[in-house]
Amino acid sequence: MRGRRWRVAAGLIAGVMAVSLAGCTEGSGEGEDGLTIGLLLPSRAVPRWEQSDKPLIEKRVKELCSDCTVMYANAENDAASQRQQMNSMITRGASVLILDVVDPKALRSSVRAAAREGIPVVAYDRLAEGPISGFVSFDxxxxxxxxxxxxxxxxxxxxxxxxxxxxxxxxxxxxxxxxxxxxxxxxxxxxxxxxxxxxxxxxxxxxxxxxxxxxxxxxxxxxxxxxxxxxxxxxxxxxxxxxxxxxxxxxxxxxxxxxxxxxxxxxxxxxxxxxKPFRQETDAAAAMAVALARGNDLDALVTTSVDSPTTKDVPARLLDPxxxxxxxxxxxxxxxxxxxxxxxxxxxxxxxxxxxxxxx
Missing domain, CATH: 3.40.50.2300 (Response regulator)
Incomplete structure (x- = not known):
């Protein structure tokens, strides 16, 4: 069903609580000879991000790429913080980014900055704006x-x-x-x-x-x-x-x-x-990230395509809840x-x- 498209509307920018800007946290650091995968999650308000998504993605990345390193950051629901975290990962030479975006419009410039540096971005769970390379979520x-x-x-x-x-x-x-x-x-x-x-x-x-x-x-x-x-x-x-x-x-x-x-x-x-069987989503995101980090395409890993407000035909995998x-x-x-x-x-x-x- 490669030709199937889903139009996912972007929301309006909402006010968020001011929090101190957080950098990359535990698990951060660049691989010496391997690849570095940046993982940016949106908050701790919803338990699944820290309790399920983060450890499952880290585990699957290591299974697929033993010499890969995962840099991790949590935005605490603050778009400005997530911009800083993402820009830091770009500066530190991440090979690919998995981005669960807090605010698609606010992060659009950072997605474009990653593209200019040749760093693919996998939109995770929420469809980001800008030139993303892949998207995985539940329908x-x-x-x-x-x-x-x-x-x-x-x-x-x-x-x-x-x-x-x-x-x-x-x-x-x-x-x-x-x-x-x-x-x-x-x-x-x-x-x-x-x-x-x-x-x-x-x-x-x-x-x-x-x-x-x-x-x-x-x-x-x-x-x-x-x-x-x-x-x-x-x-x-x-x-x-x-x-x-x-x-x-x-x-x-x-x-x-x-x-x-x-x-x-x-x-x-x-x-x-x-x-939402999280392991299906985390496995798909990890596989996409490792493939892109190695310079491979996503044809074998996706089932459809989606349009964001800025980008058409984003390779995607939509899972069943x-x-x-x-x-x-x-x-x-x-x-x-x-x-x-x-x-x-x-x-x-x-x-x-x-x-x-x-x-x-």
Whole structure:
């Protein structure tokens, strides 16, 4: 399906919290005789970046290229910091960069600077702007569709004309409108979208504020479901609902299969999450980076192409996400070794795990 194209819209630049500029951190340093791969991740607000993506990419790079060195930096949701980190890696002679961009427009000049130095850039998880050499992510439209479909199932009879609040992601991320568009394609003819918010930094506290405002404006009885863009946002939504003493809780979606979210699903507080088998994504990014660092093309590693606002026909691999509810935790997350039953089923959740059949 090489000819298939996906137009991923770039978001508006959002304000971010000021943080001190961070340089390259642990794992940094150039290889003496081997190749150097720069890895730039966007934040620590979402647990997956540090807990899953970073170690899996580093591990796979070493498996594919024993003499490769990985330079790592985390932008802490700050575009200016990520620019400095990326420019530092360019100056230090990185062979290739894996970039999970905080803000595509703000980093466009740095992507161009890398291209001028002959350094390929692999856009990871979010589509960067400028002359990138490859892109790997999960299909964002499908993520949103899975969330929307699950929300309708969770709403039951209220899915026919009920009221939904959408708490979307950070508009500076190109994935946020991708997810939202997928969700709206499912929801728009079925329910009333009563409120829709953008959540700067994907931060739990910002989502809490949005949900509190929605409850205040609408009243709890009009809210039949909440489309939360990811698990950090879902945590804020659920906290606000509980603070307002909403009972029973309406179904709330999520994304990323964070451990806390999986526990909330077991406990009945969160209805679903979207599991993105991270190893597939990290393996694909590592393989692309090593191939480009060695001067090889990506033809054998990609399945489609995408257009960014600045670049057409970017070689890409879009992966399939998976919906997870109480009924499917065992045959998805546990089966794949993401979490053990003991990790999920804390003593407090033991009886809930037994009720849903999540046992050793």
């Amino acid at each position: 964002g439209g499908e993520v949103g569709r899975l969330q929307g479909e699950a929300l309708l199932r969770g709403m039951g009879a209220r899915a026919d004309g009920g009221g939904v609040v959408m708490v979307n992601g950070d508009p500076s991320s190109p994935n946020a409108p991708w997810y939202e568009g997928g969700a709206r394609s499912v929801l728009q003819d079925k329910v009333q979208i009563l409120k829709s918010y953008n959540t700067l930094g994907w931060r739990t506290e910002n989502a809490h504020d949005h949900m509190s405002a929605a409850i205040s404006d609408l009243g709890p009885n009009r809210i039949d479901g909440v489309l939360a863009a990811n698990d950090s946002i879902a945590a804020g939504v659920i906290s606000a609902l509980k603070s307002a003493r909403v009972s029973p809780l309406p179904p709330v979606t999520g994304q990323d299969a964070d451990l806390d979210a999986v526990r909330r699903i077991v406990d009945g507080e969160q209805y679903m999450t979207v599991y 998976v919906s997870v509810t109480q009924d499917t935790i065992g045959r998805t997350l546990v089966r794949d070794g993401v979490y053990t039953i003991d990790q999920i089923c804390t003593p407090k959740l033991r009886s809930a795990c037994d009720r849903i059949g999540l046992t050793r």
